[in-house]
Amino acid sequence: MEPVVELRGIVKVYPDGVRALDGVSLRLYPGRVHAVLGENGAGKTTLMRILYGEIKPTRGELLLDGRPARFRGTRDAIRRGIAMIYQHPRLVPTLTVWENVLLYFASAGVPEGEAEERLEEARRITGFDVPLDARVEDLPLGARQRAEILRSIAAGARVLILDEPTTNLTPQEFEGLARAIEGAKREGLAVAYITHRLPEVKAIADLVTVLRRGRVVASELDPRGASEEELARLMVGELPPRPSRSRGGPGDRVVLSIEGLRARGRMEVFVERLEVREGEVLGLAGVEGNGQEELVGAIVGYTPRLSGRVVVLGRVNPTPREYYRAGAAYIPGDRSKALVLHFSVAENLAFLRYAHEGPALLTFSRLARLYREVAGEYGIVAESPWAPAGSLSGGNQQKLLAASQLHMRPRFLLAVNPTRGLDVATTRYVRGLIARLADEGAGVMLVSSDLDEIIELSDRVAVISRGRITGILPAGKATPERIGLLMGGAA
Amino acid sequence: MTPLEAAIVGVLGLNAMVTIALTAMGEVIAERSGVVNIGLEGILLASAWLAVYADIATGSWLAGYLAGLAMGAALGLMHAAIAVYARGDQIIAGVGLNLAAAGGTTLGIRAVWGNYGQSPPVASRPPAFDVLGVRVSYMVPLTFLVAILAWWLLERTEWGLRVKAVGDDPRSADALGISVERTRLAATVLGAALAGVAGAYMSIDYLGSFVKLMSAGRGFIALAAVAFSGWDVLGALLGSIVFGLGDALSTYYTTIRGSSAAAYPYRTIPYILTLLAVSATAWRARMPRALGRPYKRE
Numbered sequence: 001m002e003p004v005v006e007l008r009g010i011v012k013v014y015p016d017g018v019r020a021l022d023g024v025s026l027r028l029y030p031g032r033v034h035a036v037l038g039e040n041g042a043g044k045t046t047l048m049r050i051l052y053g054e055i056k057p058t059r060g061e062l063l064l065d066g067r068p069a070r071f072r073g074t075r076d077a078i079r080r081g082i083a084m085i086y087q088h089p090r091l092v093p094t095l096t097v098w099e100n101v102l103l104y105f106a107s108a109g110v111p112e113g114e115a116e117e118r119l120e121e122a123r124r125i126t127g128f129d130v131p132l133d134a135r136v137e138d139l140p141l142g143a144r145q146r147a148e149i150l151r152s153i154a155a156g157a158r159v160l161i162l163d164e165p166t167t168n169l170t171p172q173e174f175e176g177l178a179r180a181i182e183g184a185k186r187e188g189l190a191v192a193y194i195t196h197r198l199p200e201v202k203a204i205a206d207l208v209t210v211l212r213r214g215r216v217v218a219s220e221l222d223p224r225g226a227s228e229e230e231l232a233r234l235m236v237g238e239l240p241p242r243p244s245r246s247r248g249g250p251g252d253r254v255v256l257s258i259e260g261l262r263a264r265g266r267m268e269v270f271v272e273r274l275e276v277r278e279g280e281v282l283g284l285a286g287v288e289g290n291g292q293e294e295l296v297g298a299i300v301g302y303t304p305r306l307s308g309r310v311v312v313l314g315r316v317n318p319t320p321r322e323y324y325r326a327g328a329a330y331i332p333g334d335r336s337k338a339l340v341l342h343f344s345v346a347e348n349l350a351f352l353r354y355a356h357e358g359p360a361l362l363t364f365s366r367l368a369r370l371y372r373e374v375a376g377e378y379g380i381v382a383e384s385p386w387a388p389a390g391s392l393s394g395g396n397q398q399k400l401l402a403a404s405q406l407h408m409r410p411r412f413l414l415a416v417n418p419t420r421g422l423d424v425a426t427t428r429y430v431r432g433l434i435a436r437l438a439d440e441g442a443g444v445m446l447v448s449s450d451l452d453e454i455i456e457l458s459d460r461v462a463v464i465s466r467g468r469i470t471g472i473l474p475a476g477k478a479t480p481e482r483i484g485l486l487m488g489g490a491a
Numbered sequence: 492m493t494p495l496e497a498a499i500v501g502v503l504g505l506n507a508m509v510t511i512a513l514t515a516m517g518e519v520i521a522e523r524s525g526v527v528n529i530g531l532e533g534i535l536l537a538s539a540w541l542a543v544y545a546d547i548a549t550g551s552w553l554a555g556y557l558a559g560l561a562m563g564a565a566l567g568l569m570h571a572a573i574a575v576y577a578r579g580d581q582i583i584a585g586v587g588l589n590l591a592a593a594g595g596t597t598l599g600i601r602a603v604w605g606n607y608g609q610s611p612p613v614a615s616r617p618p619a620f621d622v623l624g625v626r627v628s629y630m631v632p633l634t635f636l637v638a639i640l641a642w643w644l645l646e647r648t649e650w651g652l653r654v655k656a657v658g659d660d661p662r663s664a665d666a667l668g669i670s671v672e673r674t675r676l677a678a679t680v681l682g683a684a685l686a687g688v689a690g691a692y693m694s695i696d697y698l699g700s701f702v703k704l705m706s707a708g709r710g711f712i713a714l715a716a717v718a719f720s721g722w723d724v725l726g727a728l729l730g731s732i733v734f735g736l737g738d739a740l741s742t743y744y745t746t747i748r749g750s751s752a753a754a755y756p757y758r759t760i761p762y763i764l765t766l767l768a769v770s771a772t773a774w775r776a777r778m779p780r781a782l783g784r785p786y787k788r789e
C-alpha cells in the first residue's frame with residue numbers, strides 16, 4: 001500500500017543544541033492507525049510538529065503522495081490535508097468554537113458557504129457533537145479536543161495526528177474517541193497515534209513504530225504480534241519493578257482531616273468527613289469534573305471554603321502559603337498552572353522550594369546545585385539548569401513538577417494525576433516514589449482518573465460523584481466494579 | 492460658565508480629542524495582536540515634524556498628511572521588526588523610540604529651520620469649517636468614521652479574528668494555521684500609521700506649525716485611553732473624548748478665566764478615571780493575554 005505521507009531521515013536539532021531526532025523515518029497509510037510509541041523525550045512530539053509544519057527539520061525530507069513537499073508553516077500543512085491534535089487543545093480560549101472553526105477553515109481553504117455542510121458530514125463520521133456557540137474557555141478539555149477533531153475532518157484532512165489524545169479524557173471519552181477514529185479510518189484517513197498507554201495500542205493500532213532517544217528502534221510492527229511487556233521493553237529497556245506498598249498500616253496521627261466542608265468553584269462540593277493518617281494513601285476516584293478540582297482547591301486553600309474545616313498537619317483552614325509551610329506538598333493536575341514555562345528549570349525549582357521554605361538568598365551556584373540534586377535524584381532530562389521549562393518534553397515537565405514536591409520530603413502529599421503523560425517506566429518510578437513516601441510515614445491523598453493507579457497504591461479508596469463522597473472502600477474491597485458503581489453515584 | 496462657553500469648550504475638546512483618539516485606536520489594534528508600543532509619543536513627534544517639513548516643502552497639506560502616515564508606518568515597521576521578529580523587549584524598544592524622536596526632531600528644527608524652538612507656520616493648512624467661531628478640522632468627523640471602521644475591522648472581519656487570536660493565544664493561533672508574525676506585523680504597522688496621521692494632524696492641522704516636543708505627553712495619554720477602554724476601539728474613542736474635554740477645560744480656565752490653579756483638576760480627572768477603570772479586576776481581564784510577550788516556537 002502506498003503511504004499518504006512519508007518522513008525520511010528526519011534530523012532535528014533545536015536551537016539550544018538538543019538533538020531531538022536523529023534520522024527518523026515514518027510512513028502513514030490511508031485507513032490505518034499507526035501508533036508511535038517511545039519513552040518521555042524520545043522525540044515523538046517533535047516529529048509530529050515537523051510533519052505539521054510548525055517547526056522545520058534540520059535535515060531529512062517529507063513526501064506527500066510520493067512527491068517531496070515543503071511546509072513553510074502550519075498553514076501549508078493544513079492546506080495539504082494534515083491535521084494535528086496536540087496533547088493540550090490548541091484552540092483560542094477567548095473565542096467561540098465557531099470562530100476557531102472559521103479561522104481553521106480559512107487556513108484550509110474551505111469556503112465559508114460550505115462550513116455548515118462540512119461540519120454536518122464530520123459529525124456523521126465521528127459521532128461527535130460540540131456546542132459551536134460556546135466560548136472555548138468554558139468547555140472541558142475533552143469537548144475542546146472533540147471540536148478539534150471535528151473541524152479537522154470537516155476541513156478535509158487526509159492525515160490525522162493525535163498526540164497523547166487520551167491524556168485529558170475519561171475512560172468513557174476514550175470509547176468515543178476510538179469510534180471517531182474508526183470512522184476516520186473508514187473515510188480513508190491516515191492516523192498517527194501517540195500514546196504511553198499500551199492497552200490503547202492493542203485496541204486501535206494497526207501498526208506500531210517505537211522511538212528511543214531520537215531513533216527508530218522498531219518500525220511498523222504488528223501490534224497483535226507483540227505483548228504489552230514486549231512493547232514496553234522496546235520503549236524503555238528494562239522496566240523497573242511494580243511498586244509495592246509495605247502496608248504497615250496507618251499510624252495514629254491524622255495529617256489531613258476534613259469536617260463538614262462546603263466549597264464552591266465551578267460546582268459545589270460537600271464533604272461530611274474525610275481523614276488521611278500518616279503512613280496511609282487515600283485514593284480519590286471519580287469521573288473527572290465531579291468536584292475533585294474543588295475539593296483539592298479547598299484543601300490547599302485556593303478555592304473559597306464556604307463552611308466547615310480543613311486541617312492540614314495541624315493548620316486549620318490554611319491558605320496556600322500556610323499549607324506549604326506546614327510541610328505539605330501538592331502536585332497539581334494541570335502542570336501548565338504549576339510551572340512557569342518560559343522560566344528556566346532551576347528557577348521553577350526555586351519557586352517551588354520557596355513555597356515550602358520561604359525566602360532565601362538565591363545565587364546561581366545554589367540554584368545550579370539544587371538543580372543537580374533534584375535532576376540527578378529523579379532523572380530529569382534537560383539541556384541545562386537554565387533551559388526554559390517549556391523546552392522539556394511533556395513527560396519531563398511532569399517529572400520536574402513531581403520531583404520538586406517530593407524532594408521537600410513532605411509529611412502530607414496531595415497528588416492529582418501525578419503520572420499523567422509519563423511513559424511506562426517513569427510512571428512506575430513515580431508511583432514507587434509515592435509508595436515509598438507513604439511507607440516512610442507521610443500521608444498521601446491521591447486523586448486520579450486512572451483506576452489502576454488508585455488501586456495499586458491506595459490503602460483506602462474514596463469515591464466522589466457530583467460533589468459528594470459516595471463511599472469509602474478499604475484496599476481489599478476496592479475493585480474496579482465496586483468503584484465504578486460508586487462513581488455512578490450508587491451509595 | 493455660560494452655555495455658550497460650555498459649547499465652545501465642547502468644540503475645543505473635540506479638536507483636542509483627535510490626536511489622542513487616532514493614536515489610541517491604533518494602539519488598541521496593535522495591542523489586540525499582542526504588541527505593545529509605548530513609543531507612540533515618539534511616533535507623534537516624528538510624524539508631526541515630517542508632516543510640517545513635507546507641507547512646507549511641497550506646499551500641499553495632503554503631502555503633509557501622507558508624510559505623517561508614512562513616518563508612522565515606517566516606525567511601526569521598525570517596532571515590529573524588533574518586537575515580533577527579533578523578539579526583543581517591547582518596552583525598551585518603545586522607550587528608545589521616544590528618546591530618539593525627541594532628540595531627532597529637536598535637532599531637526601535646528602537643522603531645517605535654523606532655531607531651537609519651532610518651525611515657521613505651514614504653507615498649506617488643511618481645509619476646516621467653523622463652529623461657534625472655532626476652527627474645526629474635517630479630521631474631527633473623520634475620526635468618528637475611523638472609529639467605526641476600526642471597530643468593524645476588529646469585530647466583524649476574519650482579519651480581526653486573527654488579530655485577537657494571536658494576541659490572546661499565539662500558540663493556538665499558530666496551530667490554526669495563522670502566521671503569528673505576519674498578523675502582528677500588520678496590526679503594529681496599522682496602529683503606528685494611525686499614530687502617524689495623528690501626529691500630522693497635531694502639527695499641520697491643529698496648531699499649524701511644529702513646536703519642540705509639542706506632543707506633550709499625548710502619546711502616553713493615548714496609552715492611558717487604551718487601558719481605560721478595556722482594549723476596545725469605541726471605548727478608546729470615548730476615553731479620548733474625556734481626555735480631550737479635560738484638555739479643553741483646563742485651556743478654558745487658563746486662557747479665558749486666567750486661573751491656572753483651577754485648570755489642574757481638569758487635566759487630572761481623566762487620569763483618575765483611568766486609574767479607577769484599570770484597577771477594576773473585571774477590566775484587567777480584558778487585557779490581551781499575550782500582550783508584550785514575544786512568540787517562540789522552539
Ligand SMILES: Nc1ncnc2c1ncn2[C@@H]1O[C@H](COP(=O)(O)OP(=O)(O)OP(=O)(O)O)[C@@H](O)[C@H]1O
Binds near residue numbers: 019046423
Ligand atoms: N522547544 C524546545 N527546545 C529545546 N528542546 C526541546 C524543545 N522541545 C522539545 N525539546 C527536547 O527534545 C527532546 C524530544 O522532545 P519531545 O517533546 O519530542 O519528546 P516526546 O517523545 O514527545 O516526549 P513525551 O512523551 O514526554 O511527550 C527532549 O529532549 C526535549 O527536551
Ligand SMILES: [Mg+2]
Binds near residue numbers: 045163
Ligand atoms: Mg510529547
